[in-house]
Amino acid sequence: MLNSLVTIFTIFLLLAGCATSKSNQKSEIGPAMVISVSSDGHYAISSHLSKHLVLWNLDQKTRQTVSSNANIYSAYFIHNSDAFLWQDLNDQVYVQKIDGKVLDQFSHFPTYGHVMDESMTHYIASDDEWNLFHGHGEDMQPILSDGDVPGVLSTGKLMHISLSEAGNTFVTAGFDNRERFDLQERPPIVKDQSFGNYGGVFLWSLDSLKPIAQLPGNASKVDAVISPDGQWVVSGDESGIGRFTHTDKPEKMHRMASYTGGIFLDDSSYDLDDPRKFDKSGLIPVPMAEKPNRWGGRHLTTNTTVAVAFINDSKEFLRFGTYKHWVALFEAGNPWPQKYFDLGTDPHPSTFSYLRSLSIATSPQAHVLVTGHVNDGGITVYRYDPHERTLTKEWVAE
Known part of the structure; x- marks a missing residue:
């Protein structure tokens, strides 16, 4: 009971990072809550628990504090652009270039995540109850509003x-x-309904602003991303289930292999104790610790997933295990893990909290990965080589 109360209190504190507020700002930059990387891989923008907004120059290895009064969930780089989104605690959203020039500014509700397309004609934002809205001001319209739960507080x-x-x-x-x-x-818009149906993985049309397909099969907290070319959706969750589907055939979902257990054969009888019921033919050795941890385990990977992210413009993506510093490389369309990478523990990447799952970000075009840190406001930058399939740490900024 005490743990539940502590969790609820923590979430209330985090919700306050979006509310209209004039609270005192800390001088020290707190952990990153959301990170977004520019398409060219030269910059990253991050919004922090301390309400700082930071622009990182990944080439020159420098940082600039853009604001100390920022919504902690509002950092977002617009694709193929040198402009990013953010919101202050007076509920003003800014479309701002890396040189500081403000291209647009408008009032909006406190956002818990937002995106804008490169033409800057589509703006989509979520509130704390996972209602989705398109546009702003007089042009704002709801596209998802079917219940009070799930939402940020409940999940x-x-x-x-x-x-x-x-x-x-x-x-x-x-x-x-x-x-x-x-x-x-x-439908995605229903009045007077408590529990919504659209908390899972859904594919939407940007033209019609309507759902195209439901992509079921995950359970509990789930993260999902669409490939840059729009052909693949991949997902992973805290129950250990990984899925992928081609957007041309959204009715056909495929399961990723468990790192040690393989793929359960659907046409066999259900018997978890019989190894013949699982296909392990495509598994690769998993990284092992020299000594068991306090629970007796030695595997350095876990099927429970806090985030997934494409690392190049084709099919390759990374699956980040909850609490882990090892990540798995997959190919969309292929159920088998291809390789494991160690992100390191000095500092540990920000894989400890689902509220911070968006503090893990990539530029598929530039093959750049940026993660937050567990205990400080810094970032770590990695670069992926798609030919050698290596992931190299380039910069640790604290």
């Missing part, structure tokens, strides 16, 4: 909005405990 997680410019689509993901249903029978 301890942001809804992830992942945009594909090439596919003219976007994906949303937050919490999945629903079987597949008919989208016509359960």
